[in-house]
Amino acid sequence: MSGAADVPGGADRVPGGTDWPLWEVFVRPRRGLAHTHAGSLHAPDAELALRNARDLYTRRGEGVSIWVVPATEILASSPEERDPFFAPAADKPYRHPTFYEVPEGVRSL
Amino acid sequence: MHEGVYREFEETIAAGERIEPRDAMPPEYRATLIRQIAQHAHSEIIGMQPEANWITRAPSLRRKAILIAKVQDEAGHGLYLYGAAETLGARRDELLDRLHAGRQKYSSIFNYPTLTWADVGAIGWLVDGAAIVNQVPLCRCSYGPYARAMTRICKEESFHQRQGYELLLALSHGTEEQHEMAQDAVNRWWWPSLMMFGPPDGESPRTERSMAWKIKRHTNDELRQRFVDIVVPQAASLGLTLPDPLLRWNEERGHHDFGPIDWAEFHAVLRGEGPCNAQRLGQRRRAHEEGAWVREAAAAYAARHAARPAGRAA
Ligand SMILES: [Fe+2]
Ligand SMILES: [Fe+2]
Numbered sequence: 001m002s003g004a005a006d007v008p009g010g011a012d013r014v015p016g017g018t019d020w021p022l023w024e025v026f027v028r029p030r031r032g033l034a035h036t037h038a039g040s041l042h043a044p045d046a047e048l049a050l051r052n053a054r055d056l057y058t059r060r061g062e063g064v065s066i067w068v069v070p071a072t073e074i075l076a077s078s079p080e081e082r083d084p085f086f087a088p089a090a091d092k093p094y095r096h097p098t099f100y101e102v103p104e105g106v107r108s109l
Numbered sequence: 110m111h112e113g114v115y116r117e118f119e120e121t122i123a124a125g126e127r128i129e130p131r132d133a134m135p136p137e138y139r140a141t142l143i144r145q146i147a148q149h150a151h152s153e154i155i156g157m158q159p160e161a162n163w164i165t166r167a168p169s170l171r172r173k174a175i176l177i178a179k180v181q182d183e184a185g186h187g188l189y190l191y192g193a194a195e196t197l198g199a200r201r202d203e204l205l206d207r208l209h210a211g212r213q214k215y216s217s218i219f220n221y222p223t224l225t226w227a228d229v230g231a232i233g234w235l236v237d238g239a240a241i242v243n244q245v246p247l248c249r250c251s252y253g254p255y256a257r258a259m260t261r262i263c264k265e266e267s268f269h270q271r272q273g274y275e276l277l278l279a280l281s282h283g284t285e286e287q288h289e290m291a292q293d294a295v296n297r298w299w300w301p302s303l304m305m306f307g308p309p310d311g312e313s314p315r316t317e318r319s320m321a322w323k324i325k326r327h328t329n330d331e332l333r334q335r336f337v338d339i340v341v342p343q344a345a346s347l348g349l350t351l352p353d354p355l356l357r358w359n360e361e362r363g364h365h366d367f368g369p370i371d372w373a374e375f376h377a378v379l380r381g382e383g384p385c386n387a388q389r390l391g392q393r394r395r396a397h398e399e400g401a402w403v404r405e406a407a408a409a410y411a412a413r414h415a416a417r418p419a420g421r422a423a
Contacts, residue, residue, distance in 0.1 A: 020411075039192050040195065044407040056189075059178075079132050
């Protein structure tokens with residue numbers, strides 16, 4: 001595990017340095033849908049991150065709600081540990097409905 | 110040496126899947142992408158200048174609103190791309206420093222001047238048109254964040270090209286003087302637009318490796334040919350001609366033949382000897398320096414209010 005998904009070196013950023021901190025932007029495209037990752041941007045604080053995200057990612061009505069998250073606050077699973085980390089799911093085919101045999105003609109099951 | 114460490118990288122590329130930021134990747138793949146994406150980002154923001162030149166003099170409120178929206182989109186494209194470069198470990202402020210120091214390039218097309226209002230149309234139609242032909246295959250580029258940025262950009266580019274076409278159509282069907290203005294703009298922007306695809310295949314040393322890595326999907330000459338084939342009938346529909354006496358349909362090849370490109374001019378502009386190189390870079394540096402107090406004030410404000418909690422997610 002490590003912080004700052006998609007941001008190598010993200011954790012060593014100095015807020016208020018030569019560049020503003022990095023924020024990850026999530027947009028809900030319309031009511032009834034979940035927020036999805038749209039991209040990232042720099043902003044000095046959360047309020048401006050939200051305004052910049054509106055101008056950058058929703059110029060054509062692409063969203064009805066936005067989340068901004070400091071990139072350094074995101075904890076991500078590491079690609080190197082991918083196999084062991086997700087292994088528990090691999091040997092459990094009985095979690096899928098296709099694992100089970102159902103006699104022909106049985107309906108709504 | 111690569112075999113062991115980057116086996117998974119090679120397998121992912123071979124399977125046509127995407128590489129994501131925290132995957133192990135050869136340093137040359139990372140460096141190639143950072144250079145290409147940065148150069149692309151720089152082109153987007155420098156590309157705002159030639160058109161912004163006409164915002165205050167747009168002939169109607171409608172045209173002015175359209176032009177402002179287009180120039181704002183280009184700023185957005187630059188930001189998407191700087192964001193993609195940052196996922197590779199590059200820092201945006203460092204990339205900008207390199208642009209300002211002349212150590213990283215931007216597309217040479219933006220070193221030509223916009224002499225008349227018709228140039229805004231020619232840029233939209235030809236320059237954005239060429240950019241689209243270049244960029245559509247990049248939506249399938251092997252590096253995930255770059256491909257995603259390109260998908261977003263391509264969606265926005267189609268309005269850019271259309272507004273340029275529509276602007277030229279209005280001028281072409283206007284007074285004789287307006288028609289001439291449109292033709293003159295097309296005459297000046299045609300050859301530089303063809304140069305946007307880069308040097309011919311034999312002289313493009315990085316093409317082969319970029320294609321093996323699936324960063325690039327087509328050669329420069331393939332894309333240039335595609336652009337010419339698309340644009341020739343569009344020029345006819347505009348009632349304008351393209352300034353190339355050798356341009357004709359080749360039945361055998363199923364493509365248009367076109368005349369030789371002046372590569373000496375291309376290399377001269379790339380070296381910094383184009384009509385506007387100094388002006389574009391000077392303007393970029395000035396804008397950056399004059400904006401410094403805004404960046405500092407916003408950072409100071411943020412530091413002072415750091416303790417105050419932000420709105421909660423919902
Ligand atoms: Fe663009
Ligand atoms: Fe554009």
